[in-house]
Amino acid sequence: xxxxxxxxTLLATEPGSxxxxxxxxxxxxxxxxxxxxxQVYQELRRLSEDGWLACQLDAxxxxxxxxxxxxxxxxxAELQRWQAEPAAPNKINDALLVKxxxxxxxxxDNLVGELxxxxxxxxxxxxxxxxxxxxxxxxxAAEQAQQRLPYLTLRRGILGEQAWLAWADEVLAELxxx
Amino acid sequence: xxxxxxxxTLLATEPGSxxxxxxxxxxxxxxxxxxxxxQVYQELRRLSEDGWLACQLDAxxxxxxxxxxxxxxxxxAELQRWQAEPAAPNKINDALLVKxxxxxxxxxDNLVGELxxxxxxxxxxxxxxxxxxxxxxxxxAAEQAQQRLPYLTLRRGILGEQAWLAWADEVLAELxxx
DNA sequence: GTCGGCATGTAAGCTGTTACATGATTGA
DNA sequence: TCAATCATGTAACAGCTTACATGCCGAC
Numbered sequence: 001x002x003x004x005x006x007x008x009t010l011l012a013t014e015p016g017s018x019x020x021x022x023x024x025x026x027x028x029x030x031x032x033x034x035x036x037x038x039q040v041y042q043e044l045r046r047l048s049e050d051g052w053l054a055c056q057l058d059a060x061x062x063x064x065x066x067x068x069x070x071x072x073x074x075x076x077a078e079l080q081r082w083q084a085e086p087a088a089p090n091k092i093n094d095a096l097l098v099k100x101x102x103x104x105x106x107x108x109d110n111l112v113g114e115l116x117x118x119x120x121x122x123x124x125x126x127x128x129x130x131x132x133x134x135x136x137x138x139x140x141a142a143e144q145a146q147q148r149l150p151y152l153t154l155r156r157g158i159l160g161e162q163a164w165l166a167w168a169d170e171v172l173a174e175l176x177x178x
Numbered sequence: 179x180x181x182x183x184x185x186x187t188l189l190a191t192e193p194g195s196x197x198x199x200x201x202x203x204x205x206x207x208x209x210x211x212x213x214x215x216x217q218v219y220q221e222l223r224r225l226s227e228d229g230w231l232a233c234q235l236d237a238x239x240x241x242x243x244x245x246x247x248x249x250x251x252x253x254x255a256e257l258q259r260w261q262a263e264p265a266a267p268n269k270i271n272d273a274l275l276v277k278x279x280x281x282x283x284x285x286x287d288n289l290v291g292e293l294x295x296x297x298x299x300x301x302x303x304x305x306x307x308x309x310x311x312x313x314x315x316x317x318x319a320a321e322q323a324q325q326r327l328p329y330l331t332l333r334r335g336i337l338g339e340q341a342w343l344a345w346a347d348e349v350l351a352e353l354x355x356x
Numbered sequence: 357g358t359c360g361g362c363a364t365g366t367a368a369g370c371t372g373t374t375a376c377a378t379g380a381t382t383g384a
Numbered sequence: 385t386c387a388a389t390c391a392t393g394t395a396a397c398a399g400c401t402t403a404c405a406t407g408c409c410g411a412c
Contacts, residue, residue, distance in 0.1 A: 001371065002273040009280035019391055032275035039372060041393060064380065064391040076283070083284040087273045087292060089299055091400095095180040095265045097210035097331045102187035104327055105254070106261040114265060121267055149281045152349050156275060159348075163341030170337075171330050179399065197363055217400060219365060240409065242363040 003043055006033050008052065008071060008079040015070035017058075018044050028132060031125065031157035044069055052078050100171070112175050119168045126161040129154060181221055184211050186230065186249060186257040193248035195236075196222050206310060209303065209335035222247055230256050278349070290353050297346045304339040307332060 010021055021044075022037045044067075047053040052075030058066040071079070096118060103111045136144065136151050144151070188199055199222075200215045213221075222245075225231040230253030236244040249257070274296060281289045314322065314329050322329070 002271070002276060003371080005273070006271075006276045009276050012280055012283055017391075018393095029279075030270075032270060032272045032279075034269050034271060036373070037391090038374085038393080041391095045393095060390090062381070063389090066391070079280065080283060083277050083280065084288055086295065087277060089296065090272050090274065091212050092208075092210060093180070093184075093212060094210045094268050095183070096268065097334060098180060098184045098187050099261055099265060101207075101210075101328050101331045102190055102257070102261065105190055105258060110262055117264065118267065148352070150279050152352060153275045153279045155348060156345050159341050159345045160338075163337050167334050167337045170333060174326070174330060181399080195363075196365095214401070215363090216365080216402085223365095238362095241361095242408070244363070 002082075003033075003035055003039065004047060004052075005079060005082045006035075007040065007043055007047065008075055008082075011053065011069055012071050012076065012079055015068050017066040017068055019066065028129075028154075031129065031160065032153060047075070050078075051075075108175070112172065115168055115172055115175070119165065119172075122161050122164050122168070126158065126165065129157045129161065133158060180260075181211075181213055181217065182225060183257060183260045184213075185218065185221055185225065186253055186260075189231065189247055190249050190254065190257060193246050195244040195246055197244070206332075209307065209338065210331060225253070229253075286353070290350065293346055293350055293353075297343065297350075300339050300342050300346070304336065304343065307335045307339065311336060 007021060010016065010024055018037065018041045021040050022035070025034055025040075044053065044055075048055055048069070052072055053069045054072050056068050056070070058068045060066065096114065099106070099114065100111065132154060133151075136147060136154070139147065185199060188194065188202055196215065196219045199218050200213070203212055203218075222231065222233075226233055226247070230250055231247045232250050234246050234248075236246045238244065274292065277284070277292065278289065310332060311329075314325060314332070317325065
């Protein structure tokens with residue numbers, strides 16, 4: 001599993017609550033990591049039990065209390081141990097491609113509609129990621145240098161979404177043309 | 179779950195054994211669906227229990243016996259029902275990007291090595307997919323028409339791998355340059 | 357004779373999803 | 385008043401991985 005290590009990675013840069021982590025996944029980082037709040041809260045508990053995270057209660061007057069987690073020395077060591085070991089190739093299970101593959105048995109219009117629906121969300125994601133890229137480009141050279149690696153992961157999102165859209169256009173042209 | 183429906187999709191085109199299905203996932207279809215044999219055999223049993231698959235024993239003299247599965251009428255109906263319902267956007271969990279994101283805490287050389295290692299396997303996959311594309315292009319117009327939808331999924335694999343490689347080159351240039 | 361391919365499975369355990377649960381504050 | 389945001393969780397279940405298990409055949 002690497003959810004544990006995704007969480008450690010986020011908290012290594014900046015301490016935060018379970019809620020914060022989930023927001024990261026929902027917003028900027030969703031193109032490379034996803035998890036539901038239920039899973040995140042459970043992992044935070046386990047990571048604390050393992051001694052990799054320390055927790056501090058942050059009482060807020062107007063909002064619910066927050067549990068702010070940060071890495072312990074053991075947590076940082078564990079993160080670095082994980083970083084040093086080779087990562088397995090990514091597992092892909094894409095239901096949309098299964099549908100397209102077997103689309104001869106389905107309503108043709110349905111397939112087109114489905115692709116157009118997905119196209120919209122991918123186009124949205126691309127716009128969102130490009131907006132983040134613009135923010136990065138507006139930073140000073142020093143700030144850019146600091147954000148260099150997260151920026152390179154952002155580039156993966158952008159290039160990935162562009163490729164997805166180019167493919168979808170190819171497919172839609174084919175499906176509508178013939 | 180869509181493993182059930184991935185299996186139904188494969189068997190709808192052509193009846194086959196669990197082993198056949200696993201080979202498909204290992205070879206051509208791995209860029210959009212993956213499953214281990216243990217999971218496939220279990221699903222085949224469940225799909226039979228649900229009445230969506232029929233099974234026929236194929237006794238071979240030189241090789242182990244095969245259980246050849248094919249769709250029942252109910253199985254086809256279920257597949258079409260699933261095809262008509264909207265697909266959820268794809269979930270992505272990419273450990274390599276997590277490593278890159280938090281790479282400031284790791285050995286820089288390790289990161290480069292890791293990326294180069296992954297680069298090789300992606301380049302291999304691309305070569306393999308392009309070979310399949312060449313086979314497709316060599317087919318007659320009639321045969322191409324029949325294979326049109328699977329071919330469009332193959333294009334996804336090709337465009338996806340090309341984008342991945344373009345990104346990796348960008349990243350490696352950055353990491354080595356600076 | 358050992359390794360890889362063919363061909364099938366069971367069982368235990370880990371990971372991830374869905375359903376259920378609470379409760380305050382703020383804006384429409 | 386209704387919905388959304390902030391903020392946390394438990395419990396049951398579904399999905400997937402890892403380990404274990406068998407046995408024949410052909411090639412090196």
